[in-house]
Amino acid sequence: MTSVTMTVNGKQVSGEVEGRTLLVQFLRESLSLTGTHVGCDTSQCGACVVHVDGLAVKACTMLAGEAEGREITTIEGMENADGSMNVIQQAFQDHHGLQCGFCTPGMVMSASALLADNPKPSESEIREYLDGNICRCTGYHNIVKAILAASGQQVSAVAAE
Known part of the structure; x- marks a missing residue:
C-alpha cells in the first residue's frame, strides 16, 4: 500500500x-x-x-x-459556489443534452475542458472534441446544442447527425 x-x-x-x-x-x-x-x-x-x-x-x-x-x-466540483448548476450543467438541462444521464458527467467535464481551450467552438469542433465520449441515448444532437448554448452561441442552426 x-x-x-x-x-x-x-x-x-x-x-x-x-x-x-x-x-x-x-x-x-x-x-x-x-x-x-x-x-x-x-x-x-x-x-x-x-x-x-x-x-x-x-x-x-x-x-x-x-x-x-x-x-x-x-x-x-463543477457546481457554482452557491450549489446551483454551472452554465454547462444548466445548458445540458435546458437543451435536453441528457437522457439516462450515465455519460453526462463525462460529457460535462469534457465540455468544460473544451470551452476552457476554445470559448466559442464550432459545431464540428464540438463533435470532434467529444469523439472520446460515448452516449447511447441522445444521438449527440442536444449535447452539441447544450455546449453551443453554454458558450453563448446560437443553437437553432445545429445540424442533426
Missing part, C-alpha cells in the same frame, strides 16, 4: 492505495465521489472524465498514485 495526497474539488485528501488502484476507483471507493462513472474500463467511453491540473483525463487510464500532489476536479 502507498499513501497518496491530492487536492480533489478544492480539498486536500489522502488515502492508502495499492499500486494498481485506478484514479476512478480511488475517487468512487475511497472518497465516495460516485458522479465519476465507470462505463467500459478500457478508456473508450469517456464516462470517467475528470480534470487533472485543468486537463480532461479519463480517470480509468490513470493510477491513483500518479495523481500524487495534483489538482483533481470531478463533476461534484
Whole structure:
C-alpha cells in the first residue's frame, strides 16, 4: 500500500492505495465521489472524465498514485459556489443534452475542458472534441446544442447527425 495526497474539488485528501488502484476507483471507493462513472474500463467511453491540473483525463487510464500532489476536479466540483448548476450543467438541462444521464458527467467535464481551450467552438469542433465520449441515448444532437448554448452561441442552426 502507498499513501497518496491530492487536492480533489478544492480539498486536500489522502488515502492508502495499492499500486494498481485506478484514479476512478480511488475517487468512487475511497472518497465516495460516485458522479465519476465507470462505463467500459478500457478508456473508450469517456464516462470517467475528470480534470487533472485543468486537463480532461479519463480517470480509468490513470493510477491513483500518479495523481500524487495534483489538482483533481470531478463533476461534484463543477457546481457554482452557491450549489446551483454551472452554465454547462444548466445548458445540458435546458437543451435536453441528457437522457439516462450515465455519460453526462463525462460529457460535462469534457465540455468544460473544451470551452476552457476554445470559448466559442464550432459545431464540428464540438463533435470532434467529444469523439472520446460515448452516449447511447441522445444521438449527440442536444449535447452539441447544450455546449453551443453554454458558450453563448446560437443553437437553432445545429445540424442533426
